Amino acid sequence: MIQTIDVHITHPMSFERGKSYCVEAASGVGKSSLLHFIGGYRRDYEGQICFDGRDIKTFSPSEWSMLYRTGLAYLFQDLRLFPSLTASENVQLVNQHTSFRSQEEIKALFERLSIADKLDTPVRLLSWGQQQRVAAIRALCQPCSFLLLDEPVSHLDDNNAAVLAALIREEQLKCGFGIIATSVGKPLPIDYDQTIRL
Numbered sequence: 228m229i230q231t232i233d234v235h236i237t238h239p240m241s242f243e244r245g246k247s248y249c250v251e252a253a254s255g256v257g258k259s260s261l262l263h264f265i266g267g268y269r270r271d272y273e274g275q276i277c278f279d280g281r282d283i284k285t286f287s288p289s290e291w292s293m294l295y296r297t298g299l300a301y302l303f304q305d306l307r308l309f310p311s312l313t314a315s316e317n318v319q320l321v322n323q324h325t326s327f328r329s330q331e332e333i334k335a336l337f338e339r340l341s342i343a344d345k346l347d348t349p350v351r352l353l354s355w356g357q358q359q360r361v362a363a364i365r366a367l368c369q370p371c372s373f374l375l376l377d378e379p380v381s382h383l384d385d386n387n388a389a390v391l392a393a394l395i396r397e398e399q400l401k402c403g404f405g406i407i408a409t410s411v412g413k414p415l416p417i418d419y420d421q422t423i424r425l
Contacts, residue, residue: 232276245404251411252424257425258425259378266375315333359380359381376408379395388413395415
């Protein structure tokens with residue numbers, strides 16, 4: 228279980244499990260890159276990123292695999308859903324490996340986010356805002372120490388953004404994970420422990 232993430236790239240940043248952080252910057256400054264670096268998807272940076280004091284560049288593929296089963300959950304800016312699969316099938320791709328949620332819990336998440344009628348709809352037929360909510364549900368089917376959210380409400384209206392924020396905050400209080408969310412001007416509407424401006 229990851230307790231702290233320390234980043235030393237352009238300037239020092241430290242993230243603690245259980246706390247909420249908003250990383251703000253203009254488009255193209257490096258918010259998504261920062262999350263890609265923390266998540267291990269990119270290694271083309273100078274500096275150091277440590278999980279509980281250990282440089283992540285020393286992690287083996289099997290250690291990364293374990294981290295993605297138990298330590299990190301990710302809502303990507305580009306969502307990374309499979310367009311030919313239904314909303315439910317996209318969520319099940321994660322949940323069948325984690326067994327983190329019951330089918331009733333997943334259905335309740337769809338209902339909470341007002342997309343219960345889209346469970347059996349291929350995601351290519353959903354609006355971007357609906358797809359964003361499907362991706363959020365998928366991320367919440369992953370047990371984690373840190374939830375990485377790349378512009379998670381960029382295509383949601385204020386009401387849906389508030390509903391998603393309340394849901395994520397409830398899950399954070401229940402599970403104790405840290406939140407690192409990026410924003411280009413429309414942040415996930417929760418109370419943050421710290422706002423970091425790049």
